Amino acid sequence: xxxxxxxxxxxxxxxxxxxxxxxxPAYASKTDDAIAAFTGGAGVTDGGVVMTAPxxxxxxxTVPVAVSAPGAVSxxxxxxxxxxxxxxxxxxxxxxxxxxxxxxxxxxKTQDVIAIAKMEDGTFRRAGATVKVTIGGCGx
Amino acid sequence: MAKGVKPRVKVPKTAAAGDVIxxxxxxxxxxxxxxxxxxxxxxxxxxxxxxxxxxxNGQNVIDVTxxxxxxxxxxxxxxxxxxxxxEFKFTxxxxxxxxxxxxxxxxxx
Numbered sequence: 001x002x003x004x005x006x007x008x009x010x011x012x013x014x015x016x017x018x019x020x021x022x023x024x025p026a027y028a029s030k031t032d033d034a035i036a037a038f039t040g041g042a043g044v045t046d047g048g049v050v051m052t053a054p055x056x057x058x059x060x061x062t063v064p065v066a067v068s069a070p071g072a073v074s075x076x077x078x079x080x081x082x083x084x085x086x087x088x089x090x091x092x093x094x095x096x097x098x099x100x101x102x103x104x105x106x107x108x109k110t111q112d113v114i115a116i117a118k119m120e121d122g123t124f125r126r127a128g129a130t131v132k133v134t135i136g137g138c139g140x
Numbered sequence: 141m142a143k144g145v146k147p148r149v150k151v152p153k154t155a156a157a158g159d160v161i162x163x164x165x166x167x168x169x170x171x172x173x174x175x176x177x178x179x180x181x182x183x184x185x186x187x188x189x190x191x192x193x194x195x196x197n198g199q200n201v202i203d204v205t206x207x208x209x210x211x212x213x214x215x216x217x218x219x220x221x222x223x224x225x226x227e228f229k230f231t232x233x234x235x236x237x238x239x240x241x242x243x244x245x246x247x248x249x
Contacts, residue, residue: 084207084209093199102216103216106208
């Protein structure tokens with residue numbers, strides 16, 4: 001086979017695309033694993049959860065995030081683009097005034113932040129928000 | 141116990157019975173990754189808060205599991221029902237075994 005300049009360029013870009021896509025699912029599957037561990041494999045439907053996060057976070061070290069889900073037993077927050085996606089799990093007790101909580105989290109880069117809520121009836125709901133991060137919060 | 145740990149909690153002084161109040165908590169806490177070494181080459185033990193619990197008169201309000209992705213000086217804001225006069229108790233659990241506690245009394249007005 002003759003390697004023309006055009007062929008080599010095509011090969012190169014193909015290999016690059018494969019490499020990029022191979023790199024991404026590593027984080028995605030970690031997130032899926034974390035969700036599966038929380039839900040026990042049950043289906044997750046959209047809606048029923050409100051997640052408040054800034055559109056652009058200048059400092060990835062402290063990104064204010066608020067979650068609220070009326071009727072939830074617990075809410076898990078996941079950062080899909082962090083090396084470890086788990087962020088926090090809020091478990092509500094009998095004296096919780098509202099099924100909501102807010103905290104500050106670290107985000108390594110621009111990514112989706114997901115909240116999964118476990119409802120009193122045993123179903124799972126989710127909500128997400130994309131946060132643009134100017135300076136990442138994991139060193140470097 | 142890690143140095144310079146100072147819990148700060150904001151709870152209203154009074155509330156009507158059955159009211160829902162908002163509580164804000166912040167604990168000054170320098171995280172320690174557990175990877176750094178001191179001058180002698182010994183690993184400095186990891187010190188990251190992994191659990192936060194708020195109770196009112198022994199009944200649970202909120203129980204949060206923290207992962208390292210929570211920022212330094214963990215901050216929480218949440219709502220609580222106040223059925224009677226009593227005391228809120230806040231507890232933070234550290235990876236190095238330390239437990240930080242603080243409490244706030246609330247009166248019924």
